Amino acid sequence: MHIPDGFLDAALSISMFILAALAWAPSFYKANKNISEKNIPLMAVLTAGVFAAQMLNFPIIGGTSGHLIGATLIAVFLGPFPAVVSLTIILLIQGLVFGDGGLTALGANSFNMAVIAVFSGFLVYALIRKLIPGDKGVITGVFIGSWISVILAALACGLEIGLSSIFPYGVEVTVPAMLFWHVIIAFGEALISSAIVAVVLKTNSSLIPPVKGFNIVVEYSSLK
């Protein structure tokens, strides 16, 4: 879902940088609370893993593919604010080094995948964990949270390209088109994310912290 250069007009590109910045500033600031010496290896491994996963597209139907975003997955382990930092760094490296996602669209791509996907996915995950106790709640939360996070990111992306004067069609065409493919791609995201979390629950469940309010319990991580 990486928007390349040339999809968004100048006004929209700039607006999206402003919108992203409005989320970046408080998120980068709040991430401070969650980042400690103990969880640096976890943040590094998770972010590098999501980078690798984003390289690997899985086929869906009709000659189309999708790949993991990993926003919900990272937020489950680190909390939503460090997840914004992680995803933004992935997008920056992809744009600067690998030409994936245009630099003029970095604001839009960050807003979609590092902000909307992270916050919506984590919010749904947190709510479901409140409703369903135990490991079942964790896995269900990750599954549904991941699914919704991709759909909302695709909705945002559809709105952006639909509002862009470069696209010959408006949001009434671009939004349904984006949603059509991403409702399916989102199942891939949900399956991969919940499978990874299920494996971690079995092997090293202390890596998955409880949720408190709109964050994880920071002091919990008994990382060994």
Place this chain on the structure above:
Amino acid sequence: MVLKVSFPRWAKISLAVIILLLAVFIPLASAFPDGLERVAETLGVVESEPVWHAPIPDYFINIGGDWLGTFTAGLIGVALTAAVIIGVSILYLKFKKHS
């Protein structure tokens, strides 16, 4: 101030698993357009020249072989991502200790 960042066993194993999965899945990955590319294609919108020429475009380095070229690019990306995260986290910790 001395920062102690050590990689525990689970982190090393996870990193090895990530690299292994990358190696295994590269030949299996789909070359079909992704959801957004597909929508743009259908609506007749083409990408413009990028404003920045990335050193490793499309996750591929031409060093002989599709798999090797993509795997090498992937390894560079994984190492770079981990390094940037460690760097940024250390900046966070320094900022924290000063404030």
